[in-house]
Amino acid sequence: MNETDxxxxxxxxxxxxxxxxxxxxxHGSGSKRFLTGDIDGAPLDVTGHCGIVxxxxxxxxxxxxxxxxxxxxxxxxxxxxxxxxxxPPHHGPKATLGGTIACNxxxxxxxxxxxxxxxxxxxxxxxxxxxxxxxxxxxxxxVAGYDVSRLMAGSYGTLGVLLEVSLKVLPKPAQEITLTFxxxxxxAIRSMNTWAGQPLPLSAACFLGDTLYIRLSGTDKGVRxxxxxxxxxxxxxxxxxxxxxxxxQLLFFAGEVPLWRLSVPSAAPFLDLPGKWxxxxxxxxxxxxxxxxxxxxxxxxxxSGGHAMLLRNAxxxxxxxxSTMVASHLxxxxxxxxxxxxxxxxxxxxx
Amino acid sequence: MSxxxxxxPPSVLRESxxxxxxRLLPASAVLDTEEDLRPYECDGLSAYRCLPGLVxxxxxxxxxxxxxxxxxxxxxPVVTRGAGTGLSGGALPHASGLLVSLAxxxxxxxxxxxxxxxxxxxxxxxxxxxEAVTPHGLYYAPDPSSQIACSIGGxxxxxxxxxxxxxxxxxxxxxxxxxxxxxxxxxxxxxxKTLDSPGYDLLALFTGxxxxxxxxxxxxxxxxxxxxxxxxxxxxxxxxxxAGNAVAAIIAAGIIPAGLEMMDNPAIRAAxxxxxxxxxxEAQVILLCELDGTNTEVSEGIAQVRxxxxxxxxxxxxxxxxxxxxxxxxxxxxxxxxxxxxxxPDYYCMxxxxxxxxxxxxxxxxxxxxxxxxxxxxxxxxxxDGNLHPLILYDANKPGELERTEELGGKILxxxxxxxxxxxxxxxxxxxxxxxxxxxxxxxxxTQFHAIKAAFDPHGLLNPGKAVPTLHRCAESxxxxxxxxxxxxxxxxxx
Numbered sequence: 001m002n003e004t005d006x007x008x009x010x011x012x013x014x015x016x017x018x019x020x021x022x023x024x025x026x027h028g029s030g031s032k033r034f035l036t037g038d039i040d041g042a043p044l045d046v047t048g049h050c051g052i053v054x055x056x057x058x059x060x061x062x063x064x065x066x067x068x069x070x071x072x073x074x075x076x077x078x079x080x081x082x083x084x085x086x087x088p089p090h091h092g093p094k095a096t097l098g099g100t101i102a103c104n105x106x107x108x109x110x111x112x113x114x115x116x117x118x119x120x121x122x123x124x125x126x127x128x129x130x131x132x133x134x135x136x137x138x139x140x141x142x143v144a145g146y147d148v149s150r151l152m153a154g155s156y157g158t159l160g161v162l163l164e165v166s167l168k169v170l171p172k173p174a175q176e177i178t179l180t181f182x183x184x185x186x187x188a189i190r191s192m193n194t195w196a197g198q199p200l201p202l203s204a205a206c207f208l209g210d211t212l213y214i215r216l217s218g219t220d221k222g223v224r225x226x227x228x229x230x231x232x233x234x235x236x237x238x239x240x241x242x243x244x245x246x247x248x249q250l251l252f253f254a255g256e257v258p259l260w261r262l263s264v265p266s267a268a269p270f271l272d273l274p275g276k277w278x279x280x281x282x283x284x285x286x287x288x289x290x291x292x293x294x295x296x297x298x299x300x301x302x303x304s305g306g307h308a309m310l311l312r313n314a315x316x317x318x319x320x321x322x323s324t325m326v327a328s329h330l331x332x333x334x335x336x337x338x339x340x341x342x343x344x345x346x347x348x349x350x351x
Numbered sequence: 352m353s354x355x356x357x358x359x360p361p362s363v364l365r366e367s368x369x370x371x372x373x374r375l376l377p378a379s380a381v382l383d384t385e386e387d388l389r390p391y392e393c394d395g396l397s398a399y400r401c402l403p404g405l406v407x408x409x410x411x412x413x414x415x416x417x418x419x420x421x422x423x424x425x426x427x428p429v430v431t432r433g434a435g436t437g438l439s440g441g442a443l444p445h446a447s448g449l450l451v452s453l454a455x456x457x458x459x460x461x462x463x464x465x466x467x468x469x470x471x472x473x474x475x476x477x478x479x480x481x482e483a484v485t486p487h488g489l490y491y492a493p494d495p496s497s498q499i500a501c502s503i504g505g506x507x508x509x510x511x512x513x514x515x516x517x518x519x520x521x522x523x524x525x526x527x528x529x530x531x532x533x534x535x536x537x538x539x540x541x542x543x544k545t546l547d548s549p550g551y552d553l554l555a556l557f558t559g560x561x562x563x564x565x566x567x568x569x570x571x572x573x574x575x576x577x578x579x580x581x582x583x584x585x586x587x588x589x590x591x592x593x594a595g596n597a598v599a600a601i602i603a604a605g606i607i608p609a610g611l612e613m614m615d616n617p618a619i620r621a622a623x624x625x626x627x628x629x630x631x632x633e634a635q636v637i638l639l640c641e642l643d644g645t646n647t648e649v650s651e652g653i654a655q656v657r658x659x660x661x662x663x664x665x666x667x668x669x670x671x672x673x674x675x676x677x678x679x680x681x682x683x684x685x686x687x688x689x690x691x692x693x694x695x696p697d698y699y700c701m702x703x704x705x706x707x708x709x710x711x712x713x714x715x716x717x718x719x720x721x722x723x724x725x726x727x728x729x730x731x732x733x734x735x736d737g738n739l740h741p742l743i744l745y746d747a748n749k750p751g752e753l754e755r756t757e758e759l760g761g762k763i764l765x766x767x768x769x770x771x772x773x774x775x776x777x778x779x780x781x782x783x784x785x786x787x788x789x790x791x792x793x794x795x796x797x798t799q800f801h802a803i804k805a806a807f808d809p810h811g812l813l814n815p816g817k818a819v820p821t822l823h824r825c826a827e828s829x830x831x832x833x834x835x836x837x838x839x840x841x842x843x844x845x846x
Contacts, residue, residue, distance in 0.1 A: 056706070056708065057602075057603060058599035058600075058602050058603045058707070058708070059602075059706055059707055059708060059737075060602060061706070081605060082605075104547070104552070110546065111546060114520065114524060115546065115547065117552055117555060118520065118523075118524050127799060131795040131799075133795055133796045133799055134796065135796065137704075137771065137772065137773050138706060138771055139704040139705065139706060139736070139737045139738075139771075139772050139773060139776070140516060140517060140704070140735075140736035140737060140738075141512050141516060141521065141704045141733070141736050141737065141738045141773075141776035141777055142704055142773040142775070142776060143509065143510045143559045143773075143775050143776065143777060143778070143779050143780070144773050144774050144775050144780055144784070144788060144791050144792075145780070145788065145791075145792060145796070145800055145818075145819065146556055146559070146560055146563075146564075146800055146803050146804075146819075147510070147523065147555050147556060147558065147559055147560075148556075148799070148800075148803070150523065150552055150555035150556075151551060151552055151553075151555055151556050153552060153555075154547070154551070154552050155551055155552075159551075170607070171602075171605030171606070171607065172605065174605065190465075193465045193466065193467070194465070196467065196576070197464065197465070197467050197487070197488060197489060197574075197576050198488065198576050199576045199577065199578050199579040199644065199645055200576075200645070201644070201645065201648070218644070218645075218648055219647070219648050219651045219652070221647045221648070221650075221651055222644065222645050222647045222648035222651065224647075225645060225646075225647040226645065263545045263546060263547050263548075264545060265463075265466045265468075265543075265544035265545060266466055266467075266546075267463075267465040267466045281546060284545065284546045285546070305543055305544055305545065306543075306545045307545070307548070307549050309549070321549060322549040327539045327541070327550075327553065328550075330533070330539065330553065330806065330807060331550050331551050331553075333806035333807070334551060334553075334556075334803065334806045334807075335551075336806070337799075337802035337803050337805065337806040338799070338802070350549075350550045350551055
């Protein structure tokens, strides 16, 4: 296990860059580059800042440096029969904690346990002035000061360099089973949302082709009782299915057709767009392979109360972010408050 | 002193803003006489009082926008108030400012059972949401003890907690969307019914921002299915450390209780005298552990928890026979504050959070401080999430006792920071803990907070003087940032 603290030298680089107004492209292993496209600037490699700083299983809290590989964190947790509750996608063998939090990436468990941002308890960051700042902490409840730690999640490095993250962790469920049901999309959307409104130990729900996949997690007896209530066939390949879904390794994700992600209210009716669909997160995250034009896809997502993003376009161009960004002037002011010299990932716009 | 006050001649309030408000709102929605202003002079922290300059009671988003545009134009400070149940003086009025009460914005706008969301105005009471969605088998999870009275807007502004936080999270985990009005009067929508939104997570930033960044005018909350069954176990211990170990053992066994509460002997006695919950009054500590879920899960879990508690040396383990007994067990805990109120002329409720493993040491240190100051302290503790509520018993009529109480309270909060915790778990900083912010954060961090504030409110008109102290104030209060527990209380370094 590699443990190195290079925060001092990282802060120095940032201070120099701020003074010279040199753009920096913050990166970990590069596994999430498909989400951002190429970033202009001198590379700032955070992978050297790594290691688990503390892990207290009975406090349900782990703190690690941003460059720590997710794999290492998950292995340490597994030893104590615990896990990251947001089931993060890795998208690469060397995926780091910092990149995962910076992109706020969450897996199939997200609707039932929460997103990456929900598990962030505290952070240590370098702001655009090169100052090392600490926000939040290692306790579940903390309302002192603005919630900068959660703001860091999903800010793609545009507000600061993540140095350290404290996360709430969860016990691994004693039992997990996957059930499958044959049905159409409309019925699947209705079923996923109806069941989510009932006291059932759901931990994932996905519709692909003509199959609804439901994962149940909990105690052995609890899971069995829910199986009897719901019916369905038990899929012995279940664990592999959810992992392949999380990592975009299902056949659905292969090939050259552009891949869109639509974030919509989970019970939103099936959208009438051409292409192939995969409905994850109980209907709240919908993947679409389509050649339809961007305006058509984005308008459909917005009409149903959500938004759409083009992630993979056969490697030909940058991702297309949602057309309407929220409160762009507030976002610009906020970014300036953290990074007055505009050095962090400058060509990445979240406003 | 607090942060520099917005510069505004005193006459502006009554000569310019008042007539403008009268044109905008019905006569009954603008208050300016002392008699009418008096009820607004404090929130739940009544030790801090200040008569507001004026009070406005808008009943639409458009009115809120217009009011904020006027305040911007005239440079008048604005304090937003929900139900006024806050415990940190966050809604303490500004003497030359406008207090905006959102009490009239009290309508439930939409319940969407299939998407499991409710969209409500900020003045809707916390409990009213759960009551309204009960027919759908759903509820809103965060349940601060004041949930009968507190409003959802105030809950968002404070990121309110409750006894079920460990399993179901805080307000920030249960809110999907907000509509806010900026100080310029602009209406901004953050989030919605989706699980994420493009751009920065301003939803998270606004949650717990204590009225410093904007005015919350609409809230979309996430609803959860009502658990099939809830069951509570009460365990008594003759020793604090054993009780602390029992909590750790439950968590280590992979159980996440819906509620896990601890009370010490003074709190147990006060609660028992008040509500007759059947608590063992001889116990040093009691633990209340509630599990919820499906019938099968709860049965399995309760058996496991009983065994763990017994193995950890509990002197008594009792499972509620029926729902009536379960509610009685909780009634004692939920009434702990008023119960303490009966045995002391006044009490002061603290709100620190600590890493749970330090509980025994922190409580011992509190009892030393309690003797030192000659003030009794009763402790109730959200043991699952480390949120400690020491209640300091005092008598405001005795000269100097409030000051001593505040000093003891400050010491307790600084102790929380020292062991790696925080000065406020769920009540907010407000006016009350502004000096302790200087202990938890260094000047670069406080400066970053001010920069965030300025991004939304460049002239500092929203809730001025609260939540984040000026560097000047920190220097004057003489409090120092504690660096990773390296200062004071050397005996604490042993754990």
